Amino acid sequence: MTYCVAMRLNDGLVFLADSRTNAGVDQISTFRKMTVFERPGERLLVMMSAGNLAITQAVLQLVCEAADPGASLWRAKSLFDAARVVGDAVRAVHQHDGAALKETGVEFNCSFLIGGQIRGESLRLFQVYSAGNFIEATPENPYFQIGESKYGKPIVDRVITPETSLGEAAKCALISMDSTLRSNISVGLPLDLLVYEAGALRVTKFVRIDESNAYMQMIRNTWGARLRQVFGEIPDPAWRDAPVAPGALRLETQEWAPVRAPLPAGLLPGPERGAEDSALAAPIQLVAQQRGKDVPR
Numbered sequence: 176m177t178y179c180v181a182m183r184l185n186d187g188l189v190f191l192a193d194s195r196t197n198a199g200v201d202q203i204s205t206f207r208k209m210t211v212f213e214r215p216g217e218r219l220l221v222m223m224s225a226g227n228l229a230i231t232q233a234v235l236q237l238v239c240e241a242a243d244p245g246a247s248l249w250r251a252k253s254l255f256d257a258a259r260v261v262g263d264a265v266r267a268v269h270q271h272d273g274a275a276l277k278e279t280g281v282e283f284n285c286s287f288l289i290g291g292q293i294r295g296e297s298l299r300l301f302q303v304y305s306a307g308n309f310i311e312a313t314p315e316n317p318y319f320q321i322g323e324s325k326y327g328k329p330i331v332d333r334v335i336t337p338e339t340s341l342g343e344a345a346k347c348a349l350i351s352m353d354s355t356l357r358s359n360i361s362v363g364l365p366l367d368l369l370v371y372e373a374g375a376l377r378v379t380k381f382v383r384i385d386e387s388n389a390y391m392q393m394i395r396n397t398w399g400a401r402l403r404q405v406f407g408e409i410p411d412p413a414w415r416d417a418p419v420a421p422g423a424l425r426l427e428t429q430e431w432a433p434v435r436a437p438l439p440a441g442l443l444p445g446p447e448r449g450a451e452d453s454a455l456a457a458p459i460q461l462v463a464q465q466r467g468k469d470v471p472r
Contacts, residue, residue: 195363225322226285254299327351
């Protein structure tokens with residue numbers, strides 16, 4: 176599996192991808208998931224992929240070397256057209272390989288992020304699904320994730336807005352990735368981080384991050400320590416019948432009851448159980464006690 180995150184901000188775009196792919200816990204390889212299409216001064220497009228590696232590589236090959244020049248990311252007149260090029264390539268691969276994959280029980284699983292800037296157009300970011308359809312990032316939803324997204328989503332949800340600076344967004348993306356690395360073995364280093372400044376029409380900042388990267392080590396150590404610190408500073412829940420300090424907040428302010436399953440008639444207490452009550456209350460008799468001295472010991 177993999178984890179990729181991309182953010183569209185007022186000041187530019189941030190892209191981060193891991194490079195691990197696996198077919199089980201004993202078959203792990205490194206394949207880079209980020210591809211850059213750069214013609215300085217004319218366009219800068221970044222494409223990231225997640226899912227079945229054979230499918231995503233086939234799609235990448237098509238968008239790079241399309242027989243029809245108009246079906247190439249190098250020729251797309253807008254980012255919308257670029258997203259359509261990727262979607263059409265996904266459908267072409269599905270048409271070619273989908274039936275064979277289905278016969279062997281392999282799911283047609285792929286997703287892509289494509290974003291950047293073409294001269295004369297503003298920044299744009301799209302997510303392309305395995306059906307070839309796509310959606311665009313908006314001010315209300317300025318980021319996309321593909322792959323193992325659930326572990327790194329909470330921090331991005333809490334931090335990222337269109338006004339977030341590129342530096343803070345890059346830091347947030349790395350913290351999001353660190354949370355994913357810690358919780359899922361199918362995501363792994365090295366990482367590719369690209370930060371694009373609006374209007375540059377070229378790669379402005381790029382770094383390859385491995386285990387020896389001091390900043391990433393600091394992120395991992397500091398984030399973990401600060402989480403534990405904040406966790407320790409939050410008071411334990413105070414129940415309704417427990418004493419609390421003045422001004423402290425109680426978790427339980429009134430009496431509540433859980434939803435209880437109805438007790439079977441045979442387990443009801445008191446006279447409602449009838450004759451069954453004494454039978455259930457009788458001590459258990461062992462087989463050895465029933466058979467007496469004839470049972471071998």
